[in-house]
């Protein structure tokens with residue numbers, strides 16, 4: 089199939105960043121990935137991708153977060169997403185991608201994954217490839233473990249690499265405050281540090297779960313829409329590894345928990361620290377306290393929908 093005609097108008101899509109409410113990491117598999125179980129929540133911190141008609145493939149990036157670690161060549165995950173969609177559909181044209189970033193780069197909040205998901209939706213509409221959700225989810229999973237969730241959004245349980253999703257019922261709105269870090273952490277390095285940590289302490293700590301699951305208490309707290317209940321069950325197996333690579337994060341968690349956060353947790357592979365607040369007023373107070381201490385703190389709520397075309 090060769091497609092080359094699509095919408096002549098640019099298509100603008102937004103996709104959310106995420107926090108892992110719980111992240112349980114099993115052992116390293118032969119494919120280089122760890123088996124895991126996670127509960128994702130999509131947050132109101134968005135990446136915007138506009139797909140413009142063009143003959144070649146190109147990308148430009150701007151935004152409110154530090155951009156120096158974003159590659160602008162073929163390594164850019166949005167460019168890879170566009171190329172993979174073109175390859176899978178036989179589309180022989182191009183696209184110019186204009187990305188506006190608000191999710192911290194290499195911050196553990198799935199910003200790159202959101203760029204990829206937004207690009208798939210935008211190019212699918214621009215090129216008229218009409219793949220539909222299921223095939224887009226399939227291509228998303230090839231691009232990265234967290235990309236399918238950025239398409240779906242909301243609150244969901246992820247298993248396998250994190251790419252096998254089932255929706256989780258969450259009522260109400262949760263208020264989060266995110267403490268951003270100047271320096272990023274590389275996701276593969278954090279997973280590798282966890283493996284080293286487990287090898288070093290194999291006599292004192294429990295072995296990695298052979299079939300990790302999301303604890304029932306987490307699903308109950310989400311269903312109840314109760315932030316106090318949820319704060320008690322936040323957990324992240326990557327946190328110890330992130331603390332080892334970036335020890336300053338321990339003080340950040342303590343600072344937030346001492347200034348009104350119900351609980352704080354490293355988001356995914358870090359270094360962003362996500363604090364859960366009791367309500368919007370508490371979130372504002374916490375944001376002010378973290379900012380006064382010299383940190384960059386932003387507020388977001390969740391859950392929000394996945395990648396969507398903007399009017």
Ligand code: C5P
Pocket residue numbers: 120121122123124231232233234248249250275276277279
């Ligand atoms: O899929 P993605 O490119 O986001 O993953 C980046 C890296 O994170 C992988 O190459 C792997 O080292 C690590 N990872 C893992 N197990 C997962 C997800 C990611 O080991 N389930």
